[in-house]
Amino acid sequence: MIDNIKVMISEEKIQKRIDELAKQISKDYEGKNVHLICILKGSVFFSCDLAKRITVPVTMDFMSVSSYGDEKVSSGRVRIVKDLDESIQGKDVLIIEDIIDSGRTLAYLIELLGTRAPNSLNICTLLDKPDRRVTDVLVKYVGFEIPDEFVVGYGLDYQQKYRNLPYVGIV
Numbered sequence: 001m002i003d004n005i006k007v008m009i010s011e012e013k014i015q016k017r018i019d020e021l022a023k024q025i026s027k028d029y030e031g032k033n034v035h036l037i038c039i040l041k042g043s044v045f046f047s048c049d050l051a052k053r054i055t056v057p058v059t060m061d062f063m064s065v066s067s068y069g070d071e072k073v074s075s076g077r078v079r080i081v082k083d084l085d086e087s088i089q090g091k092d093v094l095i096i097e098d099i100i101d102s103g104r105t106l107a108y109l110i111e112l113l114g115t116r117a118p119n120s121l122n123i124c125t126l127l128d129k130p131d132r133r134v135t136d137v138l139v140k141y142v143g144f145e146i147p148d149e150f151v152v153g154y155g156l157d158y159q160q161k162y163r164n165l166p167y168v169g170i171v
């Protein structure tokens with residue numbers, strides 16, 4: 001245990017669930033190339049582990065948006081810090097997120113990326129806090145639904161710390 005972090009989802013549980021998600025995604029995208037968009041920095045660990053297990057062809061791009069600053073509560077504003085390198089036109093895009101909280105970040109991303117004419121656009125998130133949703137977003141793949149607690153680890157940070165923990169925990 002580091003700095004009083006209580007394990008909520010163990011490393012083993014996370015990895016097992018990623019196996020299941022990758023199987024489902026590989027089945028759903030059979031015959032296609034899936035273009036993963038990793039939302040930096042939180043979904044880096046999840047994106048890599050998931051991508052390694054997907055059996056259809058995978059391409060990846062990265063985008064960085066900021067909605068929180070260093071606070072625990074959403075500012076409600078979304079800013080693009082780094083845009084995609086490549087066009088998504090005609091691609092089967094799967095956005096990879098670490099966590100959906102208010103849903104504002106994803107609602108914004110879906111609207112923005114939707115204007116760039118992808119062939120399809122879906123969302124995969126490791127964690128979902130449905131109690132906190134203020135904006136409706138349709139999420140195709142969810143790793144775990146969790147209660148309204150601030151969590152860290154496996155990519156998620158508190159003031160940029162704890163991203164490297166192999167499990168998800170409560171500070």
Ligand code: IMP
Pocket residue numbers: 042067068074097098099100101102103104105106149150151152156157158
């Ligand atoms: P939303 O726009 O409110 O859905 O916020 C999504 C973003 O907020 C995520 O991509 C995270 O970066 C951050 N976030 C939301 N909840 C947590 C949490 O419990 N721990 C760490 N980051 C969080």
Ligand code: MG
Pocket residue numbers: 042068157
């Ligand atoms: Mg964050």
